[in-house]
Amino acid sequence: MNPAKPELSKYRSEFPFTDRVTFLAHASFGPLPQRSWKATEEYYDCLRLEQIKDMDKVAFDKLDDIRAMTAQMIHAKPEETAVVTNTSYGLNVAAWGLDLKPGDKVLLSDVEFPGNTYPWTNLRQKGVTVEFVPSKNKCFDIDNLLRAIDARTKVLAISFVQFFNGFKIDLKTIGQICEEKDIFFVVDGIQGIGNLEIDVKECKIDLVANGGQKWLLSSPGTGFIYVSSEAKREINPSFFGWLGVDWKLDFSDLFKFDLEPFPSARKFEIGTYPYSQIWTMHSSLQLLAEVGIRNIQSHSQALLDLLIEHLRKKDYHITSRLESDHRSCILSFSGKDTEGLFRKLRKHNIITSLREGAIRVAPHFYNTADEMEKLIQLL
Ligand SMILES: Cc1ncc(COP(=O)(O)O)c(C=O)c1O
Incomplete structure (x- = not known):
């Protein structure tokens, strides 16, 4: 064959x-496609050539496209995705935005990538309990998950695909359990999104965090989050900034200090973007969409x-x-x-x-x- x-x-x-x-070694990092390298050069060309006059519009259009393309990749709506700098940022959006109280419990896997443990164990300073669900033969085990869940369990955060052995978790069954038990379901998607089909709605996922530097063939410093418009609990943007509100591309009067946050996931985007990498990511996502x-x-x-x-x-x-x-x-x-x-x-x-x-x-x-x-x- x-x-x-x-x-x-x-x-x-x-x-x-x-x-x-x-x-x-795409599970470690992704190489840059030629077209994305060229796109990155184009960004710098924009800065030194006459295209500079349209920079804001071009950049914001690309960001819109990225939100739409990442949404399409996971079967979400564009207004449910936001452009972030790495997976860890997205996980922290959930960890600090959920308003967890002392005694609330977060469940993780005991064979999780550390990027998806530290944002949560850091909550112990607030009195939040963090528990590691025992794996079975180094794979996430649903029976052990069910044993670990109790009335205080508020969050489950787990990787779609485990980084070291490639174990793909049963998102659909776990999503159903989280739905029934009112547990906020957070997924670190980085080892599966871009190479596996995923439907975040069908799997009832509340938040996905995903860096762009591996399977998305983008550069470090890029990523996206998905926050479901039907999420079980609202996430408060614990970091908030001037690009989390809508300037409608008019930056002529910036002394407006009481604009409302975007109603969309864009409220989690806080400040100036790493534009050269945005050009890279845009091009790589187009390539992945073309390949399918x-x-x-x-x-x-x-x-x-x-x-x-x-x-x-x-x-x-x-x-x-x-x-x-x-x-x-x-x-x-x-x-x-x-x-x-x-x-x-x-x-x-x-x-x-x-x-x-x-x-x-x-x-x-x-x-x-x-x-x-x-x-x-x-x-
Ligand atoms: C499962 C998983 N999550 C997250 C990361 C990286 O996190 P970040 O994008 O925050 O550096 C990796 C690998 O580097 C990973 O394998």
């Missing part, structure tokens, strides 16, 4: 390193199938779960000398990540079956 769809191969030229380097999330998912998983087939025949231990409900675009495995193998792959310009004692392989839509074959040859 050759899983590389011909129409995807045309995107190889967006990634000029591919003739020398096999990059399979469903294609990205099926292509990346078909590439991983090739690897799985080989690993099963050899003496390797796959640390990811392979049931379709829990599979993502990340596959992890270990062997007799995992670190040595990781170094060997690097020496041959095959870039993976080493996480929690396993090699993490995370292909994107422009990777090919030949690249997987190269990796397999070295195993």
Whole structure:
């Protein structure tokens, strides 16, 4: 089987390193497509050329597009998304905006990425209780979640896909539980959004936080949040700034100190944006929309199938779960000398990540079956 769809191969030229380097570490960071690099240059051109006269309009149009494109990616409405600088910012929007009281309980997973633990454990200074739901074989376990929930439980915050083994959680079932128990459902989407289909409405998610630097192929300093218009509780913008209100692009009279916050999620955007990265993100999101999330998912998983087939025949231990409900675009495995193998792959310009004692392989839509074959040859 050759899983590389011909129409995807045309995107190889967006990634000029591919003739020398096999990059399979999108769960760590995303490379910049050529068109996004050009878009970033265009931003700086705008600053030094005559387009400078239209800067505000161009920038705000791009931000509108980003809100719309990120919303589309997760089946939300544009007014439910806001542009932020990283995942952690979005998680803090929830942690501080929810007005949690002493004794209220937040549930996390005991195998969570620390980006989604510190914003919550920081609330202990307010008397909030933070509890880690025990995982089962390093995967989030719904029975243990049910055991941990009590009348004080107000929030569950969890990753869509676990960073080290790629375990995709059952968002729909968990969302249903949160709905029934009136628990605010927060999802760190960074390891799944951009490579897996997700419907935030169907999964009854209240807030998603998502950095752009990995699967969205954007640069560090970009990201978005989704705050559901039907969220269980209102989130107060605990940080608030001048770009959280509507100037209608008229900055001629700025002594207006009592404008109302945007009714949309835009109220969480507080000040001047990292514009060069906004140009980058805009272009990368357009590329992902062109390729299509469903294609990205099926292509990346078909590439991983090739690897799985080989690993099963050899003496390797796959640390990811392979049931379709829990599979993502990340596959992890270990062997007799995992670190040595990781170094060997690097020496041959095959870039993976080493996480929690396993090699993490995370292909994107422009990777090919030949690249997987190269990796397999070295195993
Ligand atoms: C699950 C998860 N959440 C968050 C992050 C990063 O958070 P931030 O965008 O705030 O740096 C990572 C990886 O860096 C991650 O794997």
